[in-house]
Amino acid sequence: MYKYLILILFALSAGFVSAQSHQINGSISGLADEEVYLMRILGQNRAIVDTALSDQTGSFTFNLEDDFPVGMYAVIYGPAQMIELIYNKENIRFIANAASMQAPVQIIESVENLIYYDYLFLKGYNLYKMELLEPLLNQYPKDDDFYKTMLEEYRLMGKQISDRVQTLSSENPNTIASRFVKTDSPLFTDPELSPEIKNTYQRSHYFDNTDFSDTLLIRSNILNSKIIGYLSAFQNKEMTKEDMENSLLIGVDTILEKAMADQQVYEFVIDFLIDGFQAVGFERGLEYVATHNQLEQFCENSERKAELANKMDLIKKLAIGKIAPDFTATDLMGNEITLSKIQAKKTVVVFWASWCPHCDEILPELKNYYDPLNTGEVEVIAISIDEERSDVQTAIDDGSYYWTNIAELKGWDGAVVVEYGIVATPTIFILDENKTIIGKPLNKYELKRFLE
Structure with a gap:
């Protein structure tokens, strides 16, 4: 009985180890008892995939299951600080300093990241010096010996980066890092x-x-x-x-x-x-x-x-010059509103929310161009993506936004919101008297340009 129990426990233990086959171990001095996040990087899309808590020494561990996807990740800590890492089915161990964003990350274990940071350190240091030299090379007398010295040094630093990329790529052809480094390598042109x-x-x-x-x-x-x-x-x-x-x-x-x-x-x-x-x-x-x-x-x-x-x-x-999609909805006063029936020289359709900070900047500006006694000039249809009527009404009363207010109270799933493909607030469409889209201002300055 006990023999079989031991075998079962051993099998479960082995399965657990297999499921968490790799680790990211970090030690960031000055980061005691803080939450640390592991973020997946997919181009411009970022997502937190794990959270850890550092100990008194600033050490923490992320356990990665066997099917954890390879690629680039970032360890996020402190006030918007991050350390990029490449994961390729191997353990990663590094140390860093939370007190300085300039302090280099030291990779202790991980072939991929030793390669990657070898490249990053040289690229960062040499590009910094090359950027300092560029204005001097553009202005310094070309027949002076010091110009020739600067030019030689500039070319050398660019060559060092290119040579390092070539070496790392040729010596480590089967690594993710070599592919990233080769792609990322700067293209240099002669300063002359x-x-x-x-x-x-x-x-x-x-x-x-x-x-x-x-x-x-x-x-x-x-x-x-x-x-x-x-x-x-x-x-x-x-x-x-x-x-x-x-x-x-x-x-x-x-x-x-x-x-x-x-x-x-x-x-x-x-x-x-x-x-x-x-x-x-x-x-x-x-x-x-x-x-x-x-x-x-x-x-x-x-x-x-x-x-x-x-x-x-x-x-x-929804391109400029197209007729805006028509819709019919009930406003907060119980009136049925149809976009195509609005009689105004310009109609502003604005999608907003009570919790949107940028809306607090642009709606007061919009109010400057709205006259409730003369809606034939500029009419405003404000469509809230809030889910609670009380939130919408409070925001309207606080800002005195007494134009046509619509709230389907379905968040991002409201019929008009979906019809216009709204994914952010505020989103604004300026329509002419024929309901043709003539503008999509991103801020109050562009709004002012369209309405003046």
Whole structure:
């Protein structure tokens, strides 16, 4: 009996060890009895996947189950401090100092992170010095011996980074770190070249070391950072808004073409571009991605593909120049409101919430342009995503927002909210007298420009 019990306990113990086969052990001096978080990084999407409590010495442990996905993670602690780590089915052990964001992380155990931080330290240190030298090289007399010394040092530091990337990649070909390092490696141009030649070279060779068929890049912040860096080569301060937008679309076209190497990567890139363009209000970029994407060229009907297709249909439906989707809803006074029946030169449809801090900034500004005795000029339809009527009414009374107020009290699942694809507040649509969308202001300054 006892013999079998011991065997059962041993089997259960073995199963438990197998289920938690790897650990992340950290020790951050100055971080006693604090919560520490493990965050998964999927491009711009971040999610907390585990929590640990440090002891008196600042030590903590995350236990990772055998099926824990490989990729890039971050240990989050203190006031918005983080340590990036690569997990690839191995134990990770490191030490750091909570008192200084500049203090280097010391990797004690983990082949992946020894490689990664070897690269990060050299890149960070050399790029810092190169950035200091750049303005001197641009202004210093070129026939002076000191200029030649600076130029030689600048070139040497860039070569050191490139050589280190080559060494780490060739000596560790089967590691995730080598793939991340190779993709992340900076592209250097000679400082004596003209800005025009530098820019042309950057545009042509920026993705030379980027394998768009490598789906592991999705499980990091490497690819989205690379995309941002590439698009920066298509804009400068001297451009007009129209010229900059035209230039950016050329870059977007190149990115979309290269991302066709893999469906998952393509879906990732589409999602990243859409989210980024929505955040900055780049309407032409959104419309371009929505109308020029090649999602239908991929055979696999993934869930994400369907979601992106719906998202892009919504972008096209809500584009500048389109008629706003009509709706009928009951306002808080019990009146039936139909958008298409509103008689006003301009109609503002604003989605907001009582708990939204940015709404507290933009709604008072909107009130400056609303005259309840002259709604023929500007009419406001405010649609709350609150779930409690009392919260909505309190916010309305506190701000004296006595325009047309609608609250379906279904949160993000209200019919009008879903129809307009609302995922953030405030979201504003400016309509002309024909209910054509003429603007989507992101802040009170843009709102003022559309309503004055």
